[in-house]
Structures are given as C-alpha cells and as structure tokens.
Amino acid sequence: MAEWKEYKVHINREATEAVSNILVELGSAGVSVSDRNDFLSLPEYGFDTLWALDEKDFPADGVLIKGYFYGKDASEETKQALIDRIEALKQYELDVVDFLVETEDVIEEEWANAWKKYYHPVSITRYMTIVPQWEEYTKKHDDEKIIFLDPGLAFGTGTHPTTQLCLQALETMIRGGEQILDVGTGSGVLTIASALLGVKTVQAYDLDDVAVKSALDNVNLNELDADIQIRPNDLLKGIDVQADIIVANILAEIILMLIPDAFKNLKPGGQFLSSGIISEKKDEVLESLKENGFEIHQVNQMGDWVAIIAIKPEED
Incomplete structure (x- = not known):
C-alpha cells in the first residue's frame, strides 16, 4: 500500500493563504487548514457544520496547515524548500512569526478516503448550500441553490470565512446578466x-494550473447556463475587458x-469584491482602494477576516 508524506506547518493565522499556496506550488496533492477560530465561530453565525469537528484537532494558537506529497516530491529537499519559501515571505511585509514544519508518513488509502465521512452539506446562506459531489441532498425550498464540489484538492470548500463572506456578498451584488471576473x-x-x-x-483566472483543473472539474459537476471560461493567468495582467463585477478572494498583499x-477592468459603476483580508490589513486595503479611485460601499467582517465591496464611480 502506497505511503505519502504529510507536511505540517504550524504558523500564525495571517500566513494561511500564502503557506497554502506554497504547498500547492511545491507539488502538494491537497491542502487542509485547522484554524481554531473557524471551529469557535461557525455556531455563532448559524451555519450547519460541514465537518464532524473535534476541538482537539485545532491548535490553541495560530493555524495548522497540512500538505501531502508522494514519491520524489516527498523529500528533505522539499521540506527545506518549504521552510525557505516561508522565510522569504517576510520580504513581502507579511507578518510571519515563529513557525514549525514537521513531516509524518501516511497511508494512501487512509488519507484519500477516510476524511470523506466527515464532509457533509453546509448551508452558507438561506439560498445557497454547498454539497460534496458524492452526497445525496434534497433541496429544503425551491429557491435554494446547490453548489456541488469535489474538495479533494482543497482549493476552497466554501467553509472558510473569507469564502462565506464572498458568497453572501455576491447574493446582494448580482442582479442577473452581468459579466464577472473571478x-x-x-x-x-x-x-x-x-x-x-x-x-x-464568467472569466476565471488562477496562477496555478492544478487550481484551474480543479475549478474546471467542479464547474462540470454543476448544471450552469452562464458562459464560463477558466484559464491560467497572473491576476489581471494582460487582461483588457470592462466587467460589471470583479471578485478576488486572495491574500491582502496580493489584493x-x-x-x-481591477479599477481599469471595471465599467463605471462596476463593483470590486475583495476578500481574504486579515483584519489587521483592512485599513491598508481600504486606503489603497480610495487612492486608486474606488468608493467604499460596504465592509463586512467574520471573525478576523474582512471582505470589502468597492465601486468604480460613474462617469460625470
């Protein structure tokens, strides 16, 4: 039976997105994040719990980020590269404090299948529910919209507060017929x-080819009427469109x-939804949005995370 190696990074919460991206770029077949704030905050917001959560699995401070490597990728060189790249985050003014990297052998069958029994449908809003593709689910009311996902690559299951904030915001922003950039x-x-x-x-972009494939696979699980294009790209570099909405759920430093x-690629009156912003970075992002011509429409917060809706002013 094949063995994989689990790489565990215990680090401060602000580095979550960056370290997750590093693991994927180094070849991880999946990423999981254990954040005690998520465990403690879910009931407060009234969501059904996606996982059969156990409090002891959550670190008392910071977050625990896990990646999975196999074969030649599961090497000491990979571990050292992970450490070096986390250290390098400090040059981007990301507040990376003391961190610990550990490895552990895991059995492929146990890792690939055992977690599925804990993954169940979750109601994000009254109108939107995320359902793992192998689960049977019956709508609770006619207006409920179902998002089917295969979260095997863990690029976002919809349960993290940053994604929940985006989904809730999109319900208020979309009226029908818009062109959106993701x-x-x-x-x-x-x-x-x-x-x-x-x-x-929808034109959707991601820098990582594996994420693009994951997104395409998940889009194909759902019966969708929109014209959807998904392809690799570095943010909006080289893109020249006039969209109604741009959404970016990424690290504050990247936003x-x-x-x-984003301002250049929005129509006058268009909306820019940004999330993945740790609360300590909120003011810096708000100031940059204003300096670049945006008007702030709404700021929403869940736990330590912030989402901002900004508007490109109408032309005089």
Missing part, C-alpha cells in the same frame, strides 16, 4: 455561485497589487 478562482466555488445567481459570463488593474 481572480484566483481556486476551486471555482465563486464562479459556480455567480453562475447560479444569474450572471451572463493590493491587483487594485489598479
């Missing part, structure tokens, strides 16, 4: 939600780099 699409969950809410076209291109 930057850093990951699992494709926001693309799928946008299509279910009635947008006309800061994206803001000028």
Whole structure:
C-alpha cells in the first residue's frame, strides 16, 4: 500500500493563504487548514457544520496547515524548500512569526478516503448550500441553490470565512446578466455561485494550473447556463475587458497589487469584491482602494477576516 508524506506547518493565522499556496506550488496533492477560530465561530453565525469537528484537532494558537506529497516530491529537499519559501515571505511585509514544519508518513488509502465521512452539506446562506459531489441532498425550498464540489484538492470548500463572506456578498451584488471576473478562482466555488445567481459570463483566472483543473472539474459537476471560461493567468495582467463585477478572494498583499488593474477592468459603476483580508490589513486595503479611485460601499467582517465591496464611480 502506497505511503505519502504529510507536511505540517504550524504558523500564525495571517500566513494561511500564502503557506497554502506554497504547498500547492511545491507539488502538494491537497491542502487542509485547522484554524481554531473557524471551529469557535461557525455556531455563532448559524451555519450547519460541514465537518464532524473535534476541538482537539485545532491548535490553541495560530493555524495548522497540512500538505501531502508522494514519491520524489516527498523529500528533505522539499521540506527545506518549504521552510525557505516561508522565510522569504517576510520580504513581502507579511507578518510571519515563529513557525514549525514537521513531516509524518501516511497511508494512501487512509488519507484519500477516510476524511470523506466527515464532509457533509453546509448551508452558507438561506439560498445557497454547498454539497460534496458524492452526497445525496434534497433541496429544503425551491429557491435554494446547490453548489456541488469535489474538495479533494482543497482549493476552497466554501467553509472558510473569507469564502462565506464572498458568497453572501455576491447574493446582494448580482442582479442577473452581468459579466464577472473571478481572480484566483481556486476551486471555482465563486464562479459556480455567480453562475447560479444569474450572471451572463464568467472569466476565471488562477496562477496555478492544478487550481484551474480543479475549478474546471467542479464547474462540470454543476448544471450552469452562464458562459464560463477558466484559464491560467497572473491576476489581471494582460487582461483588457470592462466587467460589471470583479471578485478576488486572495491574500491582502496580493489584493493590493491587483487594485489598479481591477479599477481599469471595471465599467463605471462596476463593483470590486475583495476578500481574504486579515483584519489587521483592512485599513491598508481600504486606503489603497480610495487612492486608486474606488468608493467604499460596504465592509463586512467574520471573525478576523474582512471582505470589502468597492465601486468604480460613474462617469460625470
């Protein structure tokens, strides 16, 4: 029976997205994040619990991020590369404090299948429920929209507060018939939600080819009417469109780099939804949005995470 190696990174919460991306770029077949804030905050917001959660699995401080490697990728060189790249995050002014990297052997069958018994449908809003593709689920009411996902690559199951904030915001932003850009699409969950809410076209981008495949696979699980294109791209570099909505659920530091291109690629009156922003970075992102011409429409927060809806002003 094949053995994989699990790489565990215990680090401060702000580094979650960056370390997850590093694991994927190094070849991890999946990423999971254990964050005690998620465990403690879910009941407060009234969501059904997606996982059969056990409090002892959550670190008392910071987060525990796990990646999975096999064969030649499961090497000491990979471990050292992981450590070096986490250290390098400090040059991007990301507040990376002390971290610990450990490895452990795991059995393929146990890792690949055992977790599925804990993954169940979750109601994100009254109108939107995320369902693992192998689960049978019956709508609770006619207006309920179902997002089917295969979260095997863990690019975003919809349960993290940043994604929940985006899904809730999209319900208020989309009226039907819009053109939307999804930057850093990951699992494709926001693309799928946008299509279910009635947008006309979605152009989704991700820097990682594996994420693009994951998003395409998940889009194909859902019966969608929108015209959807998903392809690799570095943020909005080289993109020249006039969209109604741009959504980016990524790291605050990356959002800061994206803001000028987001403004350029929005129609007057268009909306920019940014999430993945740790609360300590909120003011910096808000200031940059204003400096680049945006008007702040709404700021929403869940636990330590913030989502911002900004509007490109109408032309005089």
